[in-house]
Amino acid sequence: VVADPGRVIVTSGFTQGLGIVCHTLVAGGAKRMALEDPWDPDARLIIARAGLEPVPIEVDEDGIRVDELARSNADAVILTPAHQHPTGVVLSGERRTALLAWLRESEAIAIEDDYDAEYRYDRAAVGALQGLEPERIVYAGTASKTLAPALRLAWLVMPRALMDTVRQEKSLADRGTARIEQYAFADFLTRGELDRHLRRMRVSYRARRDLLLEALARELPEATVHGIAAGLHATVELPPGHDERAIEAEARRRRIDLEPMSDYRLSDTAGPPTILLGYAQIPEPSIGVGVREVAAAVEAARRVA
Amino acid sequence: VVADPGRVIVTSGFTQGLGIVCHTLVAGGAKRMALEDPWDPDARLIIARAGLEPVPIEVDEDGIRVDELARSNADAVILTPAHQHPTGVVLSGERRTALLAWLRESEAIAIEDDYDAEYRYDRAAVGALQGLEPERIVYAGTASKTLAPALRLAWLVMPRALMDTVRQEKSLADRGTARIEQYAFADFLTRGELDRHLRRMRVSYRARRDLLLEALARELPEATVHGIAAGLHATVELPPGHDERAIEAEARRRRIDLEPMSDYRLSDTAGPPTILLGYAQIPEPSIGVGVREVAAAVEAARRVA
Numbered sequence: 001v002v003a004d005p006g007r008v009i010v011t012s013g014f015t016q017g018l019g020i021v022c023h024t025l026v027a028g029g030a031k032r033m034a035l036e037d038p039w040d041p042d043a044r045l046i047i048a049r050a051g052l053e054p055v056p057i058e059v060d061e062d063g064i065r066v067d068e069l070a071r072s073n074a075d076a077v078i079l080t081p082a083h084q085h086p087t088g089v090v091l092s093g094e095r096r097t098a099l100l101a102w103l104r105e106s107e108a109i110a111i112e113d114d115y116d117a118e119y120r121y122d123r124a125a126v127g128a129l130q131g132l133e134p135e136r137i138v139y140a141g142t143a144s145k146t147l148a149p150a151l152r153l154a155w156l157v158m159p160r161a162l163m164d165t166v167r168q169e170k171s172l173a174d175r176g177t178a179r180i181e182q183y184a185f186a187d188f189l190t191r192g193e194l195d196r197h198l199r200r201m202r203v204s205y206r207a208r209r210d211l212l213l214e215a216l217a218r219e220l221p222e223a224t225v226h227g228i229a230a231g232l233h234a235t236v237e238l239p240p241g242h243d244e245r246a247i248e249a250e251a252r253r254r255r256i257d258l259e260p261m262s263d264y265r266l267s268d269t270a271g272p273p274t275i276l277l278g279y280a281q282i283p284e285p286s287i288g289v290g291v292r293e294v295a296a297a298v299e300a301a302r303r304v305a
Numbered sequence: 306v307v308a309d310p311g312r313v314i315v316t317s318g319f320t321q322g323l324g325i326v327c328h329t330l331v332a333g334g335a336k337r338m339a340l341e342d343p344w345d346p347d348a349r350l351i352i353a354r355a356g357l358e359p360v361p362i363e364v365d366e367d368g369i370r371v372d373e374l375a376r377s378n379a380d381a382v383i384l385t386p387a388h389q390h391p392t393g394v395v396l397s398g399e400r401r402t403a404l405l406a407w408l409r410e411s412e413a414i415a416i417e418d419d420y421d422a423e424y425r426y427d428r429a430a431v432g433a434l435q436g437l438e439p440e441r442i443v444y445a446g447t448a449s450k451t452l453a454p455a456l457r458l459a460w461l462v463m464p465r466a467l468m469d470t471v472r473q474e475k476s477l478a479d480r481g482t483a484r485i486e487q488y489a490f491a492d493f494l495t496r497g498e499l500d501r502h503l504r505r506m507r508v509s510y511r512a513r514r515d516l517l518l519e520a521l522a523r524e525l526p527e528a529t530v531h532g533i534a535a536g537l538h539a540t541v542e543l544p545p546g547h548d549e550r551a552i553e554a555e556a557r558r559r560r561i562d563l564e565p566m567s568d569y570r571l572s573d574t575a576g577p578p579t580i581l582l583g584y585a586q587i588p589e590p591s592i593g594v595g596v597r598e599v600a601a602a603v604e605a606a607r608r609v610a
Contacts, residue, residue, distance in 0.1 A: 011479075012317055012457075012479040012482075012483070013479050013480055015476075015477070015478070015479055015480045016478060016479040019477070019478065023354065042476070042477060045477055046477050049328065049477060051356075149480070150481075150483065150484035150485070151483060151484075151485070152317075152479060152480070152481070152482065152483040152484075153483075171320075171347070172320070172324070172347060172350055172351050172354060173320070173321060173324065173478070174316075174317040174318050174320055174321040174457060174479070175318055175320045175454070175457070176455075176457070177317075177457065178317070178455065178456060178457040178458075178483050178486055179455035179456075179457075180455070180456070180485070180486065181483055181485065
């Protein structure tokens with residue numbers, strides 16, 4: 001990431017950062033912003049609130065469909081190239097090249113939401129796109145996944161040409177993020193504590209993930225698990241015929257909180273039945289029991305159907 | 306203030322609160338929001354960003370002109386009835402009655418920005434309007450003036466009918482204000498420390514204000530001082546012919562930071578030449594020296610003109 005201090009602006013979480021960048025792009029004349037489908041549906045509301053038309057673009061196994069993006073006439077795109085949320089897909093090398101070409105040709109702006117760059121388990125780190133085109137890509141990072149969402153600390157690394165406007169938009173949003181957290185976080189970073197914390201948590205999260213995978217292979221052998229090389233959740237695809245909503249309801253009865261992929265689908269195109277299982281906060285001894293309950297919920301939902 | 310917990314929402318400063326309330330009103334179909342003139346010009350931008358047409362309404366010696374407001378066809382108004390910023394005027398009893406009548410008749414919403422309710426020196430506390438019409442008035446308070454702007458802690462007390470929407474707008478703005486400050490502030494309040502702090506600071510600010518008034522009477526006898534019964538600044542009106550901008554420039558050369566009233570005028574109507582002097586952060590021994598420099602700046606600006 002090309003991140004000299006003059007390009008960095010601290011925001012009150014990524015959500016605020018997205019809103020501020022949208023307002024900044026509107027001030028520059030942008031009309032349409034593409035976003036990945038599936039993705040967080042609140043993002044669509046935030047984009048629309050800022051006065052941009054949100055344009056959902058399909059994500060397949062290689063990441064966002066850059067060919068669709070190029071046809072969409074969007075002025076900007078927000079995407080999660082390193083670990084797509086919620087599918088867990090990584091944007092392929094070919095797509096990366098195509099995306100950069102599109103950004104240059106159409107003079108568009110990308111927001112690279114690198115929300116869980118810090119949690120990678122079995123593969124080499126995926127480089128940020130921003131370093132390849134820092135004047136066309138906004139890099140967005142956050143402490144919400146690495147430390148705590150309650151901190152409300154995130155950052156944007158901006159193209160230089162947008163800095164003045166983004167500063168003004170941040171000032172109009174809340175006149176700056178609370179200072180105490182910023183000083184504390186700076187101190188935490190400087191003393192190397194964040195790195196130590198990440199190394200510790202990577203080991204812990206990887207152990208939880210491995211237990212989850214073992215339990216899923218045992219309890220739900222018909223499932224295909226995606227997106228597990230990084231992040232804090234697994235994307236569990238079930239054979240055709242399963243009903244995500246029924247599984248969610250049955251899981252809730254068993255005090256299991258899981259998310260159906262449908263919560264993230266922005267258009268009407270249905271995909272294979274898929275549930276999302278977060279594992280970061282589940283203590284190791286509870287993971288096997290939890291997955292057994294998930295399997296029971298899947299079974300119960302099937303009987304109901 | 307009618308402030309049961311179900312009506313309260315914490316925001317990242319008043320600025321964010323204003324934006325969120327504007328979005329909430331837009332969601333309910335509002336088109337135009339009136340605001341006091343003079344007032345903070347950023348407020349006009351925030352109102353417009355949310356999709357409302359800002360309508361400046363003149364403030365005279367009795368506060369906002371409610372007759373103009375009633376003619377404005379506004380769906381809402383934001384005002385500072387206890388101590389208008391920056392004029393220091395208090396909304397008169399007659400205007401209060403008229404405002405409440407207008408709110409009921411036109412089914413409008415008022416935002417009562419009670420930004421320095423806590424600092425009153427020589428008069429009985431002015432009651433908040435919100436208590437008289439809690440379903441038509443949003444009460445806005447802040448810790449920025451009483452403790453520190455860097456905390457970014459403010460609160461809205463909402464009409465019940467708007468709570469669901471304002472919660473959603475807050476979530477889309479930043480998913481909630483940082484928790485650490487909220488817990489610390491709650492503890493500070495519960496232990497009675499805020500009250501002790503306010504009592505201490507009232508004595509200290511009143512002493513500074515009195516020194517400022519003495520110094521102004523000595524060094525700038527031609528000035529009329531307004532708005533000194535409350536707040537953290539004095540509004541200093543000069544005889545016709547003075548040039549606010551020239552005084553500001555001459556003061557800056559003398560390392561004095563003052564604000565010309567023109568910074569706050571939203572329409573082209575000029576008023577008498579007026580400068581704003583903040584005194585809360587000036588140590589007592591520096592106030593006399595500072596006012597001497599202000600008087601020298603006024604004199605120098607007159608010679609230049």
